[in-house]
Amino acid sequence: MATPYNMAFACLTCCKSFKREFDLAEECPMTLKCPECGSSAHNFGRHFKAPKKSNKKQWDKIRFLFEHGFRFQKIRVGSGHHDTVPYPETLEEAKEFVVTYKDYAIHGD
8 A cells, every 4th residue: 555645735715725645646636625715725745835824925926836837846956856946935036936947847737
């Protein structure tokens, strides 16, 4: 049996984040219904750390990254692809990030 993983889902409408456990060999939905508002909550993977619901600037950055295909998946660069790229801290940094790492973007939902 495969190891289950806790996947983080975030609703970009009401800024709620929650985790659900999945056996990745069997299933891993890209969206779930938000338990707060009923909108789509998107799968941001195992490494996503949500900001406080009231932190509008950070949620704006998350929306921007999501709209450009970044769901906080690990981006590995360097020889052997062992080095991971940190995600940007601000929306301004995110604008440069999406240009620099556009080849790593995930499209479709």
